[in-house]
Amino acid sequence: MRLFALIVGFVVLAVVAAMAVGLVDFRVTQEGELPTVRVYGGQLPEIDVDIADIELGSQQAAIEVPDVDVNSREVEVTVPTIDAEDADASDEPADRQ
Incomplete structure (x- = not known):
């Protein structure tokens, strides 16, 4: 399996190298076209479903809560502070310190 992968890798590398130095040139002689696909409507299946009757309610109960x-x-405590001043528009970047 490794030998096969090594051979395929060598062939791919040789083709890429040949293309890079101009030994192989691919030209498109005819433009391709995507296939035409047609889709027609269908019919969903009819399904009868029987489900249980479910009733929701509430009642008072005594429970323990923490x-x-x-x-x-x-x-x-010492907390960090930040003090920022607007840069003066007339200062050149080299003049700022």
């Missing part, structure tokens, strides 16, 4: 308390406190 009681979560979130306590927060204020702490002083």
Whole structure:
């Protein structure tokens, strides 16, 4: 299998190399055309379906839910800041520092 792939690869490489140096030239002598395809309408099948009767409703129920308390406190921390100034339109890029 590897030998076959190696031979095919060598042949493809040889054809590409021949085309690159001008030994092989492909010219289109007649334009191609896509085939004509015609599609006609059909008939969907008729299907009878029997399904179960389903009723939805609601009722009151007692369930256990967790009681979560979130306590927060204020702490002083250092946060990053950004200060940007508009570039002056009269400055040339080389003059800016």
